[in-house]
Amino acid sequence: MTDSTDKEALVRVEGVHKIYTRGSEKIDVLQNLDLKVPEGDFLALMGPSGSGKTTLLNLIGGLDRPTSGVVAVAGERVDKASGRQLAKWRSRHIGFVFQFYNLLPVLTAERNVELPLLLTTLSRKQRAKHVATALDVVGLANRAKHYPRQLSGGQEQRVGIARAIVSDPTLLLCDEPTGDLDSKSGDEILDLLVALNRDHGKTIIMVTHDPHAAARAQRTVYLNKGMLMSEAEIAEMRAAEAVA
Amino acid sequence: MKFLYLIWRNLMRKPIRTLLNLLSIFIAFVLFGALFAVKTAFGVGVEIAGLDRLITIHKVSLIQPLPKGYGNKIEAVEGVASVAHATWFGGVYQDPKNFFAQFAVSPESYLALYPEARLPEEQKQAWFENRTGALVGRQTADRFGWQVGDRIPIQGTIWRTPDDSAWEFTIEGIYDADKGFDTTNFFFHFDYLAETTGFDNVVGWYILKIDDPERSAQIAAEIDRLFANSSAETKTSTEKAFAQGFANQIGNIGKIVISILVVVFFTLLLVSGNTMALSVRERINELGVLKTLGFTDSHVLGMVLGESYLVTLLGGGAGLALVTLLTRAFDLGGSILPTLYLPWTGVWVGLALLAAMGFISGAIPALQAQRLTIVDALRRT
Ligand SMILES: Nc1ncnc2c1ncn2[C@@H]1O[C@H](COP(=O)(O)OP(=O)(O)O)[C@@H](O)[C@H]1O
Numbered sequence: 001m002t003d004s005t006d007k008e009a010l011v012r013v014e015g016v017h018k019i020y021t022r023g024s025e026k027i028d029v030l031q032n033l034d035l036k037v038p039e040g041d042f043l044a045l046m047g048p049s050g051s052g053k054t055t056l057l058n059l060i061g062g063l064d065r066p067t068s069g070v071v072a073v074a075g076e077r078v079d080k081a082s083g084r085q086l087a088k089w090r091s092r093h094i095g096f097v098f099q100f101y102n103l104l105p106v107l108t109a110e111r112n113v114e115l116p117l118l119l120t121t122l123s124r125k126q127r128a129k130h131v132a133t134a135l136d137v138v139g140l141a142n143r144a145k146h147y148p149r150q151l152s153g154g155q156e157q158r159v160g161i162a163r164a165i166v167s168d169p170t171l172l173l174c175d176e177p178t179g180d181l182d183s184k185s186g187d188e189i190l191d192l193l194v195a196l197n198r199d200h201g202k203t204i205i206m207v208t209h210d211p212h213a214a215a216r217a218q219r220t221v222y223l224n225k226g227m228l229m230s231e232a233e234i235a236e237m238r239a240a241e242a243v244a
Numbered sequence: 245m246k247f248l249y250l251i252w253r254n255l256m257r258k259p260i261r262t263l264l265n266l267l268s269i270f271i272a273f274v275l276f277g278a279l280f281a282v283k284t285a286f287g288v289g290v291e292i293a294g295l296d297r298l299i300t301i302h303k304v305s306l307i308q309p310l311p312k313g314y315g316n317k318i319e320a321v322e323g324v325a326s327v328a329h330a331t332w333f334g335g336v337y338q339d340p341k342n343f344f345a346q347f348a349v350s351p352e353s354y355l356a357l358y359p360e361a362r363l364p365e366e367q368k369q370a371w372f373e374n375r376t377g378a379l380v381g382r383q384t385a386d387r388f389g390w391q392v393g394d395r396i397p398i399q400g401t402i403w404r405t406p407d408d409s410a411w412e413f414t415i416e417g418i419y420d421a422d423k424g425f426d427t428t429n430f431f432f433h434f435d436y437l438a439e440t441t442g443f444d445n446v447v448g449w450y451i452l453k454i455d456d457p458e459r460s461a462q463i464a465a466e467i468d469r470l471f472a473n474s475s476a477e478t479k480t481s482t483e484k485a486f487a488q489g490f491a492n493q494i495g496n497i498g499k500i501v502i503s504i505l506v507v508v509f510f511t512l513l514l515v516s517g518n519t520m521a522l523s524v525r526e527r528i529n530e531l532g533v534l535k536t537l538g539f540t541d542s543h544v545l546g547m548v549l550g551e552s553y554l555v556t557l558l559g560g561g562a563g564l565a566l567v568t569l570l571t572r573a574f575d576l577g578g579s580i581l582p583t584l585y586l587p588w589t590g591v592w593v594g595l596a597l598l599a600a601m602g603f604i605s606g607a608i609p610a611l612q613a614q615r616l617t618i619v620d621a622l623r624r625t
C-alpha cells in the first residue's frame with residue numbers, strides 16, 4: 001500500500017466519492033473531491049452542518065472507505081488497506097480529537113491517555129513516561145488521577161488531546177474540538193493546537209463551525225454540496241449570488 | 245496482561261450490577277457443587293464397590309436372615325475365594341440422633357474382604373483377639389471423641405442382652421480410608437452377639453470374594469441354585485448392583501439433580517448473557533472510540549469476552565472453592581450422608597461448566613462489539 005507519486009503532501013485525497021445508502025435512498029455526500037495537505041499544515045475545514053466534514057475526516061483517518069477515489073496519508077493508501085492494517089496504522093499515525101471528548105468514564109485521565117500505548121510494545125514504565133509528557137504538554141499534569149466526571153469540559157478536551165498526541169502521531173484530526181466549549185476554554189484549546197502545530201510540528205486538520213476558530217489555522221477550506229472551495233472561491237460565489 | 249485493568253474497570257462501571265451478577269453465578273455454582281456432592285454421596289457405594297465382591301442376601305429381602313450354615317456351602321462353590329458374613333445390629337449410642345451403622349461380622353474374613361479399610365496391624369490383631377472388641381471408622385470415632393481402649397455402651401434395639409442392659413464394647417481399632425469409603429461404621433464380633441442372644445444359627449448376609457470378576461454372573465447364579473427350593477432362598481449379586489439397588493430405593497437422585505442444574509444454569513445463562521449484552525449496548529460509542537484509537541476488532545471481541553469470563557470465573561470459582569473446602573474440611577453430611585464431599589471430578593466438571601458459561605454468556609455481545617463499524621458507533625453519542 002505504498003504510494004510514492006506525491007512526496008510533499010502528507011494527505012492526498014483525489015477524486016473521492018462517498019455515497020451512503022440508507023435503505024433505497026442514496027446520499028451523495030462527497031463528489032469528486034480533491035484535497036492536498038502538506039506536512040506541517042494547520043488546516044481548518046468549514047462548511048454547513050451535514051455537508052460531509054466528518055465524513056471527509058473519517059476517510060482521511062481510515063475510519064471509513066471512500067466509494068471511489070484515492071485517499072493516501074504519509075504514502076499509505078488508506079482506501080485500500082484492510083481493517084486490521086488500518087487499526088494498526090491509525091494507532092501509529094493518527095490522533096483523533098472529538099467534539100464530545102469521548103473519554104472513557106471508567107478510567108482516570110492518565111489511564112485514558114495511556115490507551116493508545118496499550119497497543120504498543122512499550123513497557124509499563126515507558127508508557128507512564130509518555131503519558132506524563134503528554135499530560136504535561138496539555139498542562140494537566142496535576143489532574144492525572146482525576147476521572148473525566150471530575151474535570152471541566154475544557155480539561156476533558158485537553159485530556160482528549162493528550163490521548164491524541166501520546167503516541168506522537170503524524171497527523172491530528174480534530175472534529176469540532178471547541179464545539180462544546182465556552183469561548184474561553186475554546187480559546188485555550190485553540191492555543192494548544194496552535195502550539196502543537198508550531199512548536200511540535202504536528203500537521204492538523206480541524207473541522208469547525210466557528211470562523212473565529214478557523215482564523216487560528218494557517219488556512220481554511222470550505223466544504224459545500226460535496227465539493228471543496230477555497231476562501232477566494234467562496235468570496236467569488238458570494239459576490240455572484242449578491243449580483244444575481 | 246495490560247488489558248486486564250481495562251476489563252476490570254469496565255466491570256466496575258456498574259459495581260452493583262456486576263456484584264449481583266457475580267452473586268447469581270456464585271450461588272449457581274455453590275448449588276452445582278452441593279448437588280454434585282449429594283449425587284456422589286448417594287452413588288459412592290456404587291463407585292467404590294469392588295467388582296470382585298458378591299453379596300448374598302435372602303431372596304425376599306435384606307432384612308430376612310440366612311442360615312449360618314450357608315457360609316461353608318458358598319465357600320465350596322467353584323470360583324469363590326473367601327466368604328464373610330455380616331448382621332445388622334441397629335443399636336443406639338446414648339441417643340437415637342447419634343445414628344451410625346453397626347454390624348456384627350466375622351472379623352478376620354470380613355476385614356480381609358475390605359482392603360479399603362486401613363488400620364495398624366497391632367490394632368487389627370487386638371480386635372481379632374478381643375471377643376467384645378469393636379472396630380470403628382475414623383469419622384464416627386472423631387465424632388464422639390473415641391480412642392482405642394474406650395469402653396462404649398450401646399443399647400440394643402433388635403438384639404437385646406438378657407437383662408436388656410446396654411451392650412459393652414471396647415474400641416480396639418480405628419480404621420481410615422480414602423475419601424469415598426464409608427468410615428462411619430462400627431464392627432464387632434458376631435460371636436459376641438451369638439453367645440449373648442443365643443441366636444447363633446442365622447446371619448444377615450454373606451459377602452464373598454471371587455477369583456474372576458468376569459464370571460460374577462455365573463457364580464451368583466450357581467450360588468442361588470444351591471439354595472433354590474429351600475426355606476431360605478437367596479439372591480446373589482455384585483456389590484455394585486447391590487449398592488445400586490440401594491441407591492435406587494432412595495430415588496433417582498442423579499436425574500433430579502441434573503434437571504435442577506439444567507434449569508439453574510439455563511436461567512443463569514439468560515441472566516448473565518443479558519447483563520453482558522446490556523453493558524455492551526451502553527457503551528457502543530466507547531467501543532467505537534477504542535477502535536478509532538487503533539484497537540482491532542479482535543481486541544474488542546477479546547475484551548468483552550474477557551469481561552464475561554472474569555465475572556464467571558470469579559463468581560463460579562468462589563462457589564466451587566467454597567463447596568470444595570467446606571465439604572472437605574467439615575463433616576456436613578453427618579451420619580445421613582457420611583461421604584458427602586465434592587470429588588475432583590466434580591471440580592473439573594464445574595470448571596468446564598465455568599468455561600462454557602463464560603463463553604456462551606459473552607459470545608453474542610462480544611461478536612456485536614467486534615462487528616461494530618467505527619463510523620456507526622461514533623454517530624451514537
Ligand atoms: N453512516 C452513515 N450512514 C448514512 N448516512 C450518513 C452516515 N454518515 C453520515 N451520513 C450522512 O452524510 C451527510 C454528511 O454527514 P457528516 O459528514 O456527519 O456531516 P457534517 O460533519 O459536515 O455535519 C449527512 O447527511 C449525514 O446524514
Ligand SMILES: [Mg+2]
Pocket residue numbers: 053054055175
Ligand atoms: Mg460532523
